[in-house]
Amino acid sequence: LKQGHKRLEVASKALTSQIHQAPTDKEKMQVLMDEWGFLLPMTSAILTILYPYTFTFYDVRVCEMLKNYETL
Numbered sequence: 800l801k802q803g804h805k806r807l808e809v810a811s812k813a814l815t816s817q818i819h820q821a822p823t824d825k826e827k828m829q830v831l832m833d834e835w836g837f838l839l840p841m842t843s844a845i846l847t848i849l850y851p852y853t854f855t856f857y858d859v860r861v862c863e864m865l866k867n868y869e870t871l
Contacts, residue, residue: 802814802835814830814831814835815849817830817834818830818831818845818846818849824850824853824854827846827850828842828846831845831846839859840856840858840859843855843856843858844856
């Protein structure tokens with residue numbers, strides 16, 4: 800709604816349309832992060848639901864629990 804949409808239904812349709820129209824995976828992430836202000840954990844969660852074979856969920860708290868995740 801911060802994007803100027805008066806109803807959540809209209810906002811979600813605008814958001815998902817922008818994601819769908821983005822030609823690359825990187826641009827799909829940029830739509831969510833740069834244009835809509837989502838942080839990486841929420842961005843990855845949304846894209847994992849919409850594109851489960853392309854994206855995976857990322858959350859720094861999970862990485863911290865896995866210990867040495869960065870070096871795997």
